[in-house]
Amino acid sequence: MTLSGKTAIVTGGNSGIGKAIVLALAEQGANVVIDYISHPEATEELERQVAALGDKVIGVEADVSKVDDLKRLVGAAVDAFGRLDVMVNNAGIETRTGILDTTEAQFEKVIAVNLKSAFFGTQMAAAQMIAQDSPGGVVINISSVHEEWPMPGNIAYSCSKGAMKMLTRTAAVELGPKGVRVVGIGPGAVATPINTVEMTPETLARLNAYIPLGRMAQPEEIASVAAFLAGPGASYVTGATIFADAAIMLQSPGL
Numbered sequence: 001m002t003l004s005g006k007t008a009i010v011t012g013g014n015s016g017i018g019k020a021i022v023l024a025l026a027e028q029g030a031n032v033v034i035d036y037i038s039h040p041e042a043t044e045e046l047e048r049q050v051a052a053l054g055d056k057v058i059g060v061e062a063d064v065s066k067v068d069d070l071k072r073l074v075g076a077a078v079d080a081f082g083r084l085d086v087m088v089n090n091a092g093i094e095t096r097t098g099i100l101d102t103t104e105a106q107f108e109k110v111i112a113v114n115l116k117s118a119f120f121g122t123q124m125a126a127a128q129m130i131a132q133d134s135p136g137g138v139v140i141n142i143s144s145v146h147e148e149w150p151m152p153g154n155i156a157y158s159c160s161k162g163a164m165k166m167l168t169r170t171a172a173v174e175l176g177p178k179g180v181r182v183v184g185i186g187p188g189a190v191a192t193p194i195n196t197v198e199m200t201p202e203t204l205a206r207l208n209a210y211i212p213l214g215r216m217a218q219p220e221e222i223a224s225v226a227a228f229l230a231g232p233g234a235s236y237v238t239g240a241t242i243f244a245d246a247a248i249m250l251q252s253p254g255l
């Protein structure tokens with residue numbers, strides 16, 4: 001149990017990768033704050049699963065694209081558990097639109113949910129981590145292969161993750177001397193609602209054939225990376241994005 005006595009917040013924590021991260025951190029003994037904006041019943045079910053592992057847990061409804069909600073979220077973690085050690089900026093959305101058809105409202109929403117939330121989530125979490133007794137902690141930004149790799153037809157999303165890379169790197173340099181690590185995880189294709197909803201069997205077969213390991217990831221295969229990065233085994237890792245992508249970005253026709 002590498003995270004006993006630690007407190008973690010996971011944004012967008014009641015589904016997909018976020019839910020798997022909540023369970024992976026709880027399995028390592030962390031007390032967990034599950035942030036969510038919809039499906040309170042899913043949060044309640046997940047709270048029961050965490051409690052069954054013997055950890056403490058609360059659900060907090062907060063829209064992380066709003067700074068006031070983020071402030072309330074960090075405050076709720078400290079009120080409940082006295083400190084904050086791990087902040088996972090996981091909430092994310094996409095529009096599946098390209099440069100010619102993305103509206104101002106779509107662009108602003110993707111940037112607010114994916115990037116602004118991580119920026120101010122990092123700021124508020126770090127301020128708490130620095131101020132508390134035995135200062136220190138880790139911020140984990142759930143990025144994507146698309147922080148490096150263009151995704152035509154999903155351009156606002158790609159912009160948000162590209163900027164998240166620089167958030168991770170710059171904040172790591174600023175916060176390192178204060179004992180706070182800032183790391184990213186860049187998943188490849190993961191079997192979660194964000195990208196399975198619209199996928200036909202043909203699209204899925206084409207995607208799997210393109211991935212060197214031959215399949216999409218399960219959320220737990222991303223969550224295990226988060227548990228490692230949150231723990232003492234990653235004490236010298238900061239400013240880096242760890243790609244868990246089955247080498248999809250390295251795929252090549254072999255020219």
Ligand SMILES: NC(=O)c1ccc[n+]([C@@H]2O[C@H](COP(=O)([O-])OP(=O)(O)OC[C@H]3O[C@@H](n4cnc5c(N)ncnc54)[C@H](O)[C@@H]3O)[C@@H](O)[C@H]2O)c1
Nearest residue numbers: 012015016017063064065090091092144187189190192194
């Ligand atoms: N699934 C993939 O293939 C994949 C690949 C790379 C990166 N990611 C990233 O992983 C993260 C999680 O995505 P997922 O695949 O689990 O999909 P998901 O849709 O299950 O998770 C996204 C979560 O964010 C929440 N959310 C959305 N807007 C929010 C807001 N304003 N405030 C709080 N929560 C909000 C949603 O309710 C949902 O719980 C995202 O940042 C996504 O970009 C996913």
